[in-house]
Every structure is written in C-alpha cells, then in structure tokens.
Amino acid sequence: MTTLSPTPRTTVRRGRNRAVADRDALHALLADGLVAHLGVVVGDHPVVLPTAYAVDLDGPDDGGTLYVHGSVAARWLGAATGTTVCVTVTELDGLVLARSGFHHSMNYRSAVVVGQARLVTDDAERVRALDAIVDHLAPGRSATLRPASRKELAATAVLAVPLREASMKARAGGPVDEPGDVAAGGWAGHVPVRRVLDPAVTADDAAGPVPAHVRRPRQVPLPVG
Template structure:
C-alpha cells in the first residue's frame, strides 16, 4: 500500500482551490456565510481537535464528541473496537462503512445586540458529510493515530510510546474523506434593527479566546525529565 500520508498530501496538492457545493452542503439559513474554500476548511480543522460525530444507530440519531486528526484530504477518528458505531462501519476494506456527519466549531465571540432576538455568536465551523470507513492497513492506522495525538499537541507523538500490538488490536480507526464539505463563518458586530438604535442597552462583541494553562507534571514524574519545548511553547 502506498504511504497514506504521502498519498493524501499529493491528492491535496492536485485538488482545486474549493470543494464543490452539493444540495446537502448549501445552507438554507444565511447562505452568504457559507464557504467551500479548501484553505479555509483546512485552517478551521487544523485549529481544533474535538469534533462531534453524528450517525444513526438503531433508527435513532446519535452525536458523539471525539478527537480527530487530519492528514491531507482525510479525517481520522478512533475508538474502542467494542464501540457499536465503529463495529457498524465494518472491519474489512470492502465493508459498506457508516454514513456520518462530522462537525467542528470554534466560537470567537459573543454578539450582544440591543434586542434579545439579534443576540448571536461569531464562529467558524466546518461540516463534513460522507461515509466513514474502517482503516485496516496497519501502517495507515499507526499514521492516523500519530495524527490524532499531534492534532491535540503538535509534536507529542514523537515524544511518547507508540501503541503496542495489543493496544492497536483494541483500537478501531475510521477514515472520512473530505469530499462533501462546507465551512460557515460569522464575523462582525450585532445586526440591530434601525429603530432600536436609541435603546439604552450596551451592545457589541465579547471576544473569546482559547488558552493553555501551565503544564502540571504527574505526581510520579522523574524531576530530571525536563518540560518539552512543544509544551513550553503552548
């Protein structure tokens, strides 16, 4: 099998600058906020590590929060081999997979309008629709798991023990290709009604930022082990 990372990187390099809109990726509300720009989609995905994975189980819609990693034009999620949705996806290359909707959202600000109706948020989000398929090839699975770790803390996969054979056997990995994709972004201030302009209420945006606290060493960490540079730089 061709190296998965190289293959997806080459695919991304040869891809057009935007994803093709579909009936399912064109929003009915505020369509002017939608974007299919590939670079924007990648930037939103690369800034995060938590997604919400939606699918149907036993006729009921289910949404699970989980970690993800991106390699080129594919997203990877993982879980226990005993997980029902991961079992549903199948464990062979020719399995049908499972239809999913994966979303990633960053909230950048609280938008406070003069009227309760026009309160909103500034955000950046990505929605990916498609068939998630089980990853069977061992090298692709290891590469995907490294990507998941590095998505959370860049550089961490090279500074930790990789999964052994037992751990790898207990871990299911799914791949969702970035084919049916859209981004949606809101920026700017409140959209107050003109007749509300003189109302005596504060209006504006409260910016939100994500930060990292100082790393706290484990109780049993050898004091001789230094803080890695990739953590000191967070």
C-alpha cells in the same frame, strides 16, 4: 479542489452570507479545532459523539482524510463503518449581545463534513492516523512516545472520512440591530472568546522537565471574516 459545497447535501442554503467557499479556510479551522462531533445512526436513533481527530490533507480519500478513533467494542464504530456519517467542528470566537433577544448571536467558525466512513485496516495507515491524532493535540508528541503495543492496536479502531463533501460557515463582528432599536439607545456589542492553554502540570510520577513540544504554545489561526 479549492472551493467547498461540491454536492447538494453540503451546499449552504440558509445564511448564505455566512458561507465560506475557500477550502483553505476549512483546512485552517480543522487545524485549529480540538474536538469533533461525529453523528451516526445507531440502531433506531441518531447519536452525536465528541471525539479527538486528525486531518491528513494528502490522505488516501477524496479531498484528503479526516480520522477519528475509538474502542473496537464501541457500538457506534460498528454502526458508522461503511455508512454515511456527519462530522462537525466548531470554534466559538465571541458572544454577540444585541439590543433585542432576536439579534443575539455568536461569532464562530463551523465546518460540516459528510461522507462514507471507512474502517482503516492497513496497519501502517492506522499507526500514522493514531500518531496524527496525538500530534493534533500536541504537535511533535508522537515522536517522543514508545510505539503502540499489539494489544493497544488490537483494541483501537480508526475511521476515515473523505474531506470532499464539506461546508463551512463563519460569523465575525458586532450585532446587526434594527434601526429603531439603535435609535432607542442602549448598549450593544460583542465579547471576544479565545482558547487559552495554561502551563502544563507535571504528573506526580513523571521525571524530567516539561518537554519543549508541550511548552510551545499551540498556533491558532485568526478567525475568518
């Protein structure tokens, strides 16, 4: 698959000019982002929770696999298993300041993934997924850690969501003002926003220098558009 919106529920209908149809752009955004928000109905109300995540484009699910994890005791994990969930990832790239309140906006890249969440029960896949989540935060980190203990694995659940059903929107550039507002004068523009990782702060009880994989800056793709 090279295009997005393969189903009616992930087809962009409003603001179609901001829709991104290239699946590679979705993959780039998911590689760039650090926090996903998972939406699921728990009991009689919806819940949207922030979570770390990882993506395996060659994973076993249709279109690749998005993994999230949590405590086996978490109520939302039980509610999400086997049901349709929504996972969103958004990167803020700028504040758009127009000449009217109506035309103020943001520059952003945002993805919505909809699919049936699968509880990962295969031990090898669970370990790969948990390592991938660690490496998504700090590439190469998992190889430097001790293996997870049986107790830790027993306390942790992993959910897999197929990447097949997804949509993406993006905005870039300055404001789009009404001609009359432009003619009336006044300042307008946009304020770029970027994520900055400061140097690592070593724990008081840690030994040795900061590892190279932590010192290396995280690669961030350029915004779409």
